[in-house]
Amino acid sequence: MxxxxxxxxxxxxxxxxxxxxxxxxxxxxxxxxxxxxxxxxxxxxxxxxxxxxxxxxxxxxxxxxxxxxxxxxxxxxxxxxxxxxxxxxxxxxxQGELGTLGLGFVASLAAGELPALLARFRLARPGVTLTISEMTTDPMLAALHRHEIELGLGREVAAQSNVQTRLLFRERLHLVAAGGHPLAGRVAGVADLAGQPFVLPPVSAGGSFRQHLSELCAASGFIPQVVQEATEWSTVLAFVGAGFGLSIVPQSALSGSRAECTVLDIPGLEWWTSVFACWRADHDSAVRDALLETLGELGRDDFS
CATH class of the missing domain: 1.10.10.10 (Winged helix-like DNA-binding domain superfamily/Winged helix DNA-binding domain)
Structure with missing residues (x-):
């Protein structure tokens, strides 16, 4: 037979x-x-x-x-x-209800709505296995190219071949200083920032984001004098609180920080950063598309 x-x-x-x-x-x-x-x-x-x-x-x-x-x-x-x-x-x-997905995201997003959205996604799709990793933007893009993750959430993601991006939301950037800094407690003008020491993330952590910060400063009339670099925002804020210098940090990085920092509000000065989802253009994934739909709820004009 x-x-x-x-x-x-x-x-x-x-x-x-x-x-x-x-x-x-x-x-x-x-x-x-x-x-x-x-x-x-x-x-x-x-x-x-x-x-x-x-x-x-x-x-x-x-x-x-x-x-x-x-x-x-x-x-x-x-x-x-x-x-x-x-x-x-x-x-x-x-339908994206079964499968695996590697997700990389910048650590500051954990202070916002992202963890709750991911928990809800997991609850709604128990057949999906999510592998979640904190990583800065440039290593995230490298992990995408190596097929180590299928989706990344980064800041100011630079255009790259074979990588698609989608803007998720814009987030306000704040100028911060130590609580006892001479500029704290009074209205500062942009001219007061010239020559001030800064603590910023290194280029190796996210070259596009660092460049974005430099361009914002240049457009405001000064060049930040970087005296210290730190990869994690918690470390940046710790150095700022210890008096190393000023920094420019996203709103989400300030949430839950224990560092002794104060926000310097400068009239007429508004800085923003954009958070993007990024993925390989040559790889289809129903799970990724389903998660992207859920992450669309992050879209808004401020993270505060």
């Missing part, structure tokens, strides 16, 4: 007849006319090489399973159930 010649419909028809033991009712149950149903059963019996049903006529046509039919019953049920499960698994994967 060539088992590959057996079609799934043959087994479904066999199971319908094995349950009802009546050709007419079985054909109606699977939604086809009796002649093609009978032909399907005959085809299966020919492939098996033995009758699967014993035909009995006693006024009303009924059938009974033969030894071969009884032997086929259990395996046929398993095959049909497995086929249904395979279809359901494929459907779930296609």
């Amino acid at each position: 060539d088992a590959s010649a057996i079609e799934l419909r043959h087994l479904r028809h066999f199971l319908a007849l094995a349950e009802s033991l009546h050709f007419g009712r079985a054909a109606a149950a699977v939604g086809i006319a009796q002649p093609p149903f009978s032909q399907s059963i005959a085809r299966l019996e020919k492939l098996v090489g033995h009758p699967l049903f014993e035909r009995r006529r006693s006024g009303v046509e009924r059938v009974a399973l033969t030894d071969a039919g009884r032997a086929l019953l259990g395996p046929a049920r398993q095959v049909v159930a497995q086929a249904a499960q395979a279809i359901e698994t494929a459907r779930a994967a296609g």
Whole structure:
């Protein structure tokens, strides 16, 4: 017998007849006319090489399973159930309800709505495995290219070949100083920032973001004199609080900070940073697309 010649419909028809033991009712149950149903059963019996049903006529046509039919019953049920499960698994994967996803994000986003959104995503899609890593923007892009993550959330993501981006939200940047800094407690003008020492993230952590900060300062009429670099915003703020210098930090980085820092409000001076989702253009992922839809709720004009 060539088992590959057996079609799934043959087994479904066999199971319908094995349950009802009546050709007419079985054909109606699977939604086809009796002649093609009978032909399907005959085809299966020919492939098996033995009758699967014993035909009995006693006024009303009924059938009974033969030894071969009884032997086929259990395996046929398993095959049909497995086929249904395979279809359901494929459907779930296609809808982003099943699969794995590596996510990288800049640490400051953890102070906002991101953790709650990710928790809700996990609860709604228990078949999805999320691997979440904190990383700065440039290493995030490198991880994307190495296929170590499928989605990144970074600041001022520079255009790169084979990388698609989507703006998630804009966030206000604040000028901060130590609590006892001479500029604290009074209105400072931009001219007062010239020559001031600054603590900023290194270029290696996020070259585009560092460049963005430098361009904002240059447009405001001064060049930041960087005396100390730190990768994590908590470390930046700790150095600022210790008196190393000023810094420019996103609103989210200030949330929950224990550093002794104060925000310097300069009239007419507003700085912003943009947070982007980024992913490889040559890789399709239903899970990624589903998470992107959820992350769309981060979109707003301020993170405060």
